[in-house]
Amino acid sequence: MALDAVDPLLSRATELVQTNGGTILAASETGLTASFGAPKPLEDHAAFACRTALALRQLAAAQAGPAISICIALDTGNVVVSDAPEPDRAEVRGGPVSVAHLISQAPRPDRVIATERTHSSAGGFVTMRELAPLVFSGAKSGQKLYEVVEINRGRSRWQLRTERQLSPLVGREMQLQMLNKAWHDACDGEGQTVMIVGDPGLGKSRITQEFVGAIPCGDAENLEAGALETNLRSGFVVIRKALKELFAVGDMEASPAALDKVLAAWSARGLDQRLLDPILAIMELPTQEALWMALTGPERSRRMQQAAVALLLSLAGVRPVVLLVEDLHWIDYESEAILARLAQTAGGGRILLILTCRPDYDRSAFAAARPVEIRLSGLSPIESRSLIDFLVGRDSALDGLRESLSEACRGNALFLEETVRNLAETGKLEGQPGRYRLTGKLDEIVVPSNIRSLIDARFERLDIDAKRVAEVASVFGGEIPLASLSRMVALPEARFDAALRSLKNADLLVEVQVFPDVLLRFKHGLIRNAISERIMATALVELHRTALAELKACYADRLEEHSERLARHAQEAQLWEEAATHLLISAQRAIKRSAYSSALEQLDLGIELLRANEVAGADEHEIDFQLAKGAALMAARGWGSRDILAAFQRAEELCQKTGDKERLFTALRGRAQYYMISGKPAAAQELASRWVSLMNGQGDPGLAIESEYMFWTNNFFLGEPAAPRPPAKRQSA
Ligand SMILES: Nc1ncnc2c1ncn2[C@@H]1O[C@H](COP(=O)(O)OP(=O)(O)OP(=O)(O)O)[C@@H](O)[C@H]1O
Ligand SMILES: [Mg+2]
Incomplete structure (x- = not known):
């Protein structure tokens, strides 16, 4: 080179x-x-x-x-x-x-x-x-x-999204009605501007496309354009796109051919010759009059803006015009000025101007035109559910997944669609859209990469304090006690308050309780996950440790109620023994509410944590997990399931290893119960005899009653109802 x-x-x-x-x-x-x-x-x-x-x-x-x-x-x-x-x-x-x-x-x-x-x-x-x-x-x-x-090239963000199959439209009836009313008013000569505002993925493009698509072809001049993220610097970009559509000029079309098209359309439509040069200039095509180039730059720009407005108004004199401009948050300055002017003058013409933007866009340029504002919020839980049903299917085995999706995506249609697609692409779901099956256990909903870039860009727009507060807040799953957050962030009060305000304004954090303590939460679980994934692994461990201590102090009088959350923090903080303790409590609570599958998941996780991390005293801890597992399995899988036998046998083995006689009784009792129910009363009887000899001399009335009961039922199944007393006792009598 x-x-x-x-x-x-x-x-x-x-x-x-x-x-x-x-x-x-x-x-x-x-x-x-x-x-x-x-x-x-x-x-x-x-x-x-x-x-x-x-x-x-x-x-x-x-x-x-x-x-x-x-x-x-x-x-x-x-x-x-x-x-x-x-x-x-x-x-x-x-x-x-x-x-x-x-x-x-x-x-x-x-x-x-x-x-x-x-x-x-x-x-x-x-x-x-x-x-x-x-x-x-x-x-x-x-x-x-x-x-x-x-x-x-030449495609709008919306066209790219629609390359994939569209979900059936759910909800949004009221917003469509508002658009309809504006359209009828515009047709009657009272031009309207409608501004649709909403977070990414809530469906701004979807409802505008549904609406515009439903207007019969000959009824209106439909023009569409959208801003792109890199458009900010270059002028007239968005208006140029709309004009290209008007004159059917392709995105990459060579200048001479494009000029011919414009000139032909100009005379066919009988448009005002005075507007021609400034419009050609906007379209970056050669102008016709030498005088044009003699004008100063600012004068040319002024005339171009005026001409664009005048051209659109003159089109509306022939038939109603619907001009849809998407993504105003990225619009260039000149196009914005043209649209603001059009919005102000449209009142007397048959123009419907539909604009879409995200909430952080400064809409002051349009304030004088007083547009009708449609603010989109997330889909309601019922609407979300029907979208989820369409995306994954209605199989009851997917209930848990449906719940996690609706929790993580909170009514955001794009998040739902992309998350389901990601689960299918990564093999977590198999089958066809709308008829999926889970291939295994689903731990956490992972943020799809295109949603991540959307969230990352939003996060990067925050100032450094707000970023810090958002990162620390993301460590808490669920509710975030404000006082704990403030202590952990350790910023001066005024800066913390300002950061919090900007996170609330950006709709990232919402207040869920104000009394007696302020509690916050992330609006979307996916945003929380994406932000917490940005934190470096080592810093994350430390933050979880502090969050765990904060939550324990905050909920000191009801730790059991929060055991599941505490377990998660302890696990992330790599405090394995503590994580196992909270998991056991949480599983026992789940068993009490008959939530057996959730209990079993937590018990298995607890055992895995104890063993994989070689926790000291793992044998003693595991006994409780296996005993609880045996009990949960009886209810979840039926009393004859062989998994029950495995759980009690493992507990028995660990009790013998650690010399734990008390829990050995429970393990033997569980195994005997299994034998008795699965038609092996003799084996049950033999176990019962073993524990009677174990308990000899202990004088525990509870154990004695349990033993009596076991012998009585076993004898009954063995056809010896007249022999209710434990054989061990009879022998010694
Ligand atoms: N009400 C709805 N019913 C069904 N699907 C919807 C609904 N709203 C949005 N969607 C789907 O969600 C996805 C995102 O919607 P859309 O592109 O309209 O979002 P947006 O608000 O325009 O986002 P952005 O700010 O990124 O442009 C699309 O695939 C769309 O079809
Ligand atoms: Mg959009």
Whole structure:
């Protein structure tokens, strides 16, 4: 590679990375490392990285002079960002950086190679082709790699989402009625602006598309455009998209053909010639009058804005216009100004302007137009349930999963769809959508990668204090005592309050109780999981330790009630013995409420923790777990189940090993019960004799009654109802 060719290439490459929202981590004549989504948040970071990579390859190919071959590799995942004072100087480290370095050594020059994680994160935005396994030093066997082929251009986020099967629409009747009313008013000449506001995934695009799609074709001029995350810098982007749709100009169409189309449509529609040049300028097409170029920049911009508004109003003179503009939170300044002006003047025309945005978008530009605001909240529990039924099916074996999904996703349709898809893709569910089966036990709902990037971007927009509070809060599953949170975060009061306020405003945390103590919780379980997964493993252990101590102090008078939660914190804090103790209490409580399967899960987990971590005194602890397990199994599986025998035999073995006579009685009693019920009264009788000799001399009346009862029932099953007394006693009498 000639060095004089490298410098200009590097500076062009740097520019490309930056305009696509990325950050350069390192650049030299031998290579360039860039990161998307960290430290600067970028929702569709994988797609932007792919787009930049393809553009870089094109750049190298078009390089004049000696040919340059480049190798580009992409990986996606969690990284560590150092706290550099300037974002452009940040240091980003971690798995994806080294994996990408490694794969860039693969013998595939001039290809853009992406890992499975990048493939899944980029979703429908990018076309990729799976590659045959590549051999290179450090390659992992079975690692799937893809070639990035092209960016699926000219598509809105909504079109990409709808590539997958749409779930049937649930709820939203009232919102559709409001849109309908606005539409009728607009048709009657009272133009309307409707602003649909809601968190990502709540269905802003879905209801607007349902509504617009239901307007018969000839009844309105339908125009649609949407902003993208990287649009902020460049002017008129969104309006340009709407105009391209109006004149049926393709996204990649060459300038002469596009100009012909516009001019033909202009005269066919009889549009005002005075508007032509500014509209052509917005569309980045050659203008017709030389005078246009003589105008100053600000004057041209002013005229372009005026012309766009005038053109849309003139279209509305012919037939009603529905202009849908999505994702205002990413809109460019000029397009926003045009829409705000249109909203203000639309009142007298047949225009329905539908705008969608997320709650953090500053809507003040539209305040004067007083738009009708439709604020979307999550689906109601009943609506969520019907969506979940559609996604996974109604089989009662999935009850637990349905409950966990509705708890984790809290009425967010996108979270539900993506989580179910992720469970199917990772093999946790098998079968067909709407008719799934669980393949095993489901521990925790994992955050799908595309939802993670959405949450990460939202998290990155928070200031440093709010991030800290959110991270600490994410350690608590369920309710978060405010006082504990404040102690653990250890910020000055005013800063803590401000951070909390911004988390509430961002709708991440909600207050669930104000008296006697303030309790908070994360609005979405998935957001909580995603934030807590960002915390470094070592810090997480410490935070769980503190949270455990806080919760124990907070609920000192009702620890049993909170045993399940305490067990989870103790487990995360790696306090194995304590985790086992809480698990046992929680399982015993579950048995009392007849929740046997949950009890059995907790008992098995407790045994696993004791054994896997070689807890001191594990034998003594396990006896209680096996005895409780035997009792729960009797109710859950029926008295003759062989698992019961295994549990009591194991308890018996451990009692003998530790010399624990008292619990040995319970173990023997359990085993005898099993024999008696499963038609082996003689074996039961023999065990009963063993424990009678064990208890001789103990004089415990409880044990004596139990023994008497066992002998009596055994004798009855043996056909000797007249011999009610224990044989051991009879012999000694
Ligand atoms: N009421 C609903 N019934 C059924 N499915 C829904 C409903 N609302 C949303 N969905 C589905 O959830 C997914 C996300 O919805 P949508 O794209 O409309 O969200 P959004 O609010 O526009 O999010 P973003 O801010 O990311 O654009 C889509 O697949 C959509 O079909
Ligand atoms: Mg949307």
